[in-house]
Amino acid sequence: MTIYQSPYRPVFLPRQSLWSFVFHGPHHPSLPAFVEAPTGRTLTRSELSSLTLQVAYGLRHVLSAGERAKRGDTVMIFSPNSLAWPIVLLGIIANGSRATLANSAYTSAELQHQYTDSGARVIFIHPTLVGVALDMFKRIGISETEARKRLVLMDLSVKSQDGILGLQDLLGRGQASSVEPFDGHLADETALLCYSSGTTGKPKGVETTHYNLTSLLSILEPVKAVESGKDIMLATLPYYHIYGVVKLLLYEVAFGVSTVIMPRFHPEDFCRAIERYGVTVSFIVPPIVLALVHHPAVLKYNMKTLVYISSGAAPLGADVVTACRKRLASVGASISIGQGYGLTETSPVTHIVPRAVANERIGTVGLLLPNLEARLVIAEREDGEALEDATEGKPGELWVRGPTVMKGYLNNPAATLNAITPSGWFKTGDIGIIDKDGYCAIVDRKKELIKYKLESVLLQHPEIVDAAVIGIEDPSQATELPRAYVVHKHGSDAPASFPQDVQKWIETRVAKHKYLHGGVILVGSVPKSAAGKILRRQLRDLAKAESNAKTKL
Incomplete structure (x- = not known):
């Protein structure tokens, strides 16, 4: 072994509320915490702290009675980045609730899975995404009138609209006198519910605790x-x-x-x-x-x-x-x-x-x-x-x-058991x-044939600005063959011979088993998640569609 x-x-790892941990430092209250790039609007640390406690108060006292969130309840955020994000996220944490963070590019069907699986009570939502959420609620049989009660417009400049509360309606109504404590074993309660993208099946909710996060922040400190x-x-x-x-x-x-x-x-x-x-x-x-x-x-x-x-x-x-x-x-x-x-x-x-x-x-x-x-x-x-x-x-x-290893996958003990050994690995x-x-x-x-280094080699080509490689099935050889999807620096004006030229070019730089026997395909862009991961599943679907089209011919 x-x-x-x-x-x-090793560093000391506190067991306390994530909110208390991030605001514990000796930093001056007037220090700018966040600045909104397009507008220059700034939040100081003292303003941020106060606003988060106002959100915590609003979650308990301002929302409709049926949607109010207490300790342990789940609240969703469905919005692109904005100055409202740190206010809302840390307000949820101060309240003792769990925050589940939804991809702002989700369709209503994708949002439905996370909303129902996480058990979210209310959604802080960017105004441009309200239609997606209303469609999602319709899919699960919730009336539009009821659905609007479960939304809060996540924009610092917006008040209530069409039966939907605005973030401004939660602010200035009161302030939580203290944050929920998570000392000792209570630090093992869930703070964040992010959903892993996964390669198969639906995304799984990852239970990240207060202790996970305060530990992670603590062990990052020595790295400077x-x-x-x-x-x-x-x-x-x-x-x-x-x-x-x-x-x-x-x-x-x-x-x-x-x-x-x-x-x-x-x-x-x-x-x-x-x-x-x-x-x-x-x-x-x-x-x-x-x-x-x-x-x-x-x-x-x-x-x-x-x-x-x-x-x-x-x-x-x-x-x-x-x-x-x-x-x-x-x-x-x-x-x-x-x-x-x-x-x-x-x-x-x-x-x-x-x-x-x-x-x-x-x-x-x-x-x-x-x-x-x-x-x-x-x-x-x-x-x-x-x-x-x-x-x-x-x-x-x-x-x-x-x-820092997660508590487990929400509502999925089998997946948790498969991912974490009895001894904690x-x-x-x-x-x-x-x-x-x-x-x-x-x-x-572990389960992919094609190494990412092949993509790195392709990016050395002077005319390739992006590339992705997948394996495509070759029944005649009972194996996968490497196929590259590449973006030419001149887009659609690339020479017709370019795919064949790339195949010959790479054969001078890699071992034979990495030759692009599956072909080279020119594309306008490589599909990627917002976190920068290549969406190989989309490329595999594209390859399958291409194969089916050839079969029909």
């Missing part, structure tokens, strides 16, 4: 990824994803870092915000790194204040990192680019490349965080525990154990290698 320990010293009073963070990742809500909202409040909120990512807006607000740091995903390599906005705005970005949620190839640093250096920005790793089920971060050595450890996801353990497993026993670990320098499935499903210095590299998914 080989169990890896963090090179960092940001510095209070010095760094300005740009938040463009969606807050409904655990990466966004923890690393770009809770983390910043806890450590006193001013954060500029963008409603969504757009290269022009991203670069403009860096210039306007003197942004120094941003936690992002690989598609944003690609945008910085190719988009002309990088040349249009002053990017010199940006000194550090950290990428997560999906693999980032070393060649893309090098290209991004070179592009930004051309406009006078000297930047370090690091990576991190984690999952919704681990709250989310387990590994980070230290900021000081980011440019020296390109291609790895970094060191294991304090208070966590890891192992690389190559064989399991029938009871789900590990039978054999990988030897040093060899790959194995990464298992993680520690205080969470099986990530990712294949990793850990070097002699403790740095981890993620090299594959």
